[in-house]
Amino acid sequence: MEPGSTSPDSQARQDAEEHDDIRMRCAPNPNGPWHVGHARMPAVIGTYRERYDGWFCVRFDDTDPETKRPDLEAYDAILEDLEYLGFEPDEIFRASDRLETYYEHAHELIDLGGAYTCSCSGEEFSELKNSGEPCPHREKDVETVRSEFEDMVAGEYESGEMVLRVKTDIEHKNPALRDWVAFRMIDTPHPREEASEYRCWPMLDFQSGVDDHLIGITHIIRGIDLQDSAKRQQFVYDYFGWDYPEVVHWGHVQVDAYDVKMSTSTISELIEEGELDGWDDPRAPTLKSLRRRGIRGQAIVDAMVELGTSTSDVDLAMSSVYANNRDLVDDETDRRFLVRDGVELPLGGSPPAEANPPLHPNHEERGVREIPVGDAVLLESDDLPAREERIWLKGLGCFQYTRDTLQYTGEDIDVVREGDVDVIHWVPAAESVPVRLRTVTGDVAGQAEPEVGALESDELVQFERVGFARIDRHEDDETVAYYTHS
RNA sequence: GCUCCGAUGGUGUAGUCCGGCCAAUCAUAUUGCCCUCUCACGGCAAUGACCUGGGUUCGAAUCCCAGUCGGAGCACCA
Numbered sequence: 001m002e003p004g005s006t007s008p009d010s011q012a013r014q015d016a017e018e019h020d021d022i023r024m025r026c027a028p029n030p031n032g033p034w035h036v037g038h039a040r041m042p043a044v045i046g047t048y049r050e051r052y053d054g055w056f057c058v059r060f061d062d063t064d065p066e067t068k069r070p071d072l073e074a075y076d077a078i079l080e081d082l083e084y085l086g087f088e089p090d091e092i093f094r095a096s097d098r099l100e101t102y103y104e105h106a107h108e109l110i111d112l113g114g115a116y117t118c119s120c121s122g123e124e125f126s127e128l129k130n131s132g133e134p135c136p137h138r139e140k141d142v143e144t145v146r147s148e149f150e151d152m153v154a155g156e157y158e159s160g161e162m163v164l165r166v167k168t169d170i171e172h173k174n175p176a177l178r179d180w181v182a183f184r185m186i187d188t189p190h191p192r193e194e195a196s197e198y199r200c201w202p203m204l205d206f207q208s209g210v211d212d213h214l215i216g217i218t219h220i221i222r223g224i225d226l227q228d229s230a231k232r233q234q235f236v237y238d239y240f241g242w243d244y245p246e247v248v249h250w251g252h253v254q255v256d257a258y259d260v261k262m263s264t265s266t267i268s269e270l271i272e273e274g275e276l277d278g279w280d281d282p283r284a285p286t287l288k289s290l291r292r293r294g295i296r297g298q299a300i301v302d303a304m305v306e307l308g309t310s311t312s313d314v315d316l317a318m319s320s321v322y323a324n325n326r327d328l329v330d331d332e333t334d335r336r337f338l339v340r341d342g343v344e345l346p347l348g349g350s351p352p353a354e355a356n357p358p359l360h361p362n363h364e365e366r367g368v369r370e371i372p373v374g375d376a377v378l379l380e381s382d383d384l385p386a387r388e389e390r391i392w393l394k395g396l397g398c399f400q401y402t403r404d405t406l407q408y409t410g411e412d413i414d415v416v417r418e419g420d421v422d423v424i425h426w427v428p429a430a431e432s433v434p435v436r437l438r439t440v441t442g443d444v445a446g447q448a449e450p451e452v453g454a455l456e457s458d459e460l461v462q463f464e465r466v467g468f469a470r471i472d473r474h475e476d477d478e479t480v481a482y483y484t485h486s
Numbered sequence: 487g488c489u490c491c492g493a494u495g496g497u498g499u500a501g502u503c504c505g506g507c508c509a510a511u512c513a514u515a516u517u518g519c520c521c522u523c524u525c526a527c528g529g530c531a532a533u534g535a536c537c538u539g540g541g542u543u544c545g546a547a548u549c550c551c552a553g554u555c556g557g558a559g560c561a562c563c564a
Contacts (some may be wrong), residue, residue, distance in 0.1 A: 062564095183562085201562090224559090313556080331527075394523055416523055417522095
């Protein structure tokens with residue numbers, strides 16, 4: 001996979017021929033459940049794994065106990081999100097379990113003359129670095145560096161007092177690559193008990209670079225924000241005589257259809273403030289939310305794979321996820337009636353006592369619904385007929401709106417086929433069940449046909465002329481459903 | 487300031503490496519028609535794009551240069 005490649009298929013196929021094995025990793029920072037954008041990595045590497053008989057692991061890069069402090073619940077939340085998408089990692093690592101390994105490699109690097117301890121303040125060093133000048137610590141002898149690094153590992157420095165830098169090229173034309181920090185001191189204990197005693201933590205470029213080699217990663221995909229990482233890590237790989245994996249950088253993903261910014265910290269704050277109910281609030285652009293809305297993980301995965309791996313930023317249209325999902329569920333989803341903000345109209349003219357529309361128009365063998373009609377129905381306000389207008393109540397028959405009453409005319413379906421009578425959905429005013437439909441833009445109240453009150457939790461329905469929804473639960477006074485899409 | 491990277495319809499993508507088969511693929515979206523007791527599913531059709539300017543060439547979406555626009559890094563974040 002060469003940088004700039006935009007053809008996942010042809011590229012990966014070519015790569016598969018060059019390597020015995022395709023080994024990839026997904027390296028999340030466990031700071032919360034995943035938002036929609038996070039699905040891209042597992043979608044792509046998971047699909048490649050299946051396609052080329054490869055391998056992938058999840059490696060939690062949790063090496064900053066302070067600024068990017070890991071959330072203990074996020075480790076499992078992320079694995080659940082992964083499962084929802086339909087993938088199981090071949091192996092799971094936590095960087096915070098592997099500190100000793102990083103220390104060993106740091107020692108090795110020091111002995112090779114590839115690193116030095118430095119007590120410059122960030123500001124001081126930055127100034128020197130920007131003018132291409134080495135700091136006085138760069139020429140320390142190996143013995144001193146080794147002993148100072150051991151003191152770092154032993155926790156004998158405070159945060160900010162000492163770092164270990166990789167000796168790269170202080171005059172490199174790209175300032176981003178000059179003598180970068182490999183280890184620093186952090187006073188705050190890691191939230192994981194197993195790692196809480198460590199104070200000397202590796203930076204991403206060191207940790208990730210070492211791990212990618214040790215784990216045998218052959219292909220790395222990462223964001224353009226890390227486009228200098230490979231060049232930085234190359235210095236370490238050169239010291240150790242390692243070959244760097246193939247790298248692809250891709251741009252950021254934006255998702256339309258949401259008011260809420262797709263950012264873990266933003267969503268987290270909104271939940272904190274009570275603006276959102278939780279990570280699975282239908283208004284949140286998270287995987288937990290899509291799951292609760294009844295969207296199949298596969299629909300998301302397919303949409304993500306279609307985005308490819310271009311280095312430019314891309315917009316994911318939720319409509320493409322919805323289109324994929326509709327394709328997946330339409331055939332097996334039963335139809336039901338739901339009337340939002342219903343307006344009650346009395347019936348006259350002795351209509352049938354019960355309506356029996358099919359559960360699915362393309363599958364009559366699945367049977368019919370039983371909807372008692374009663375003396376009055378609810379219609380959506382947009383569907384209200386004009387005076388003397390005829391409408392066809394779906395599954396029931398033709399009615400004419402006369403003197404504030406819907407009078408049954410007993411006409412047959414030909415009036416619809418002739419095209420001058422609109423077909424609309426309805427529910428009985430007396431026996432319908434209250435429904436709260438939770439949507440991306442907020443909750444909507446409605447009434448559904450009686451059988452909806454007995455549907456299993458987790459069942460998907462299509463409310464005719466409204467859209468798909470997942471039955472979430474039945475509370476005392478209402479059924480709660482999550483709107484999937486139209 | 488220094489350093490990287492990118493630019494095909496509303497969105498995503500194919501084609502770019504190896505110039506002609508591209509008056510540009512497919513999907514989605516939108517619109518219209520057909521089917522239908524749903525504004526679902528299915529079928530048909532329409533709309534709609536190679537950032538700009540130079541250069542090389544018989545020929546450029548594709549190669550070269552410049553510009554414009556956009557993104558990213560230069561953290562003791564990931």
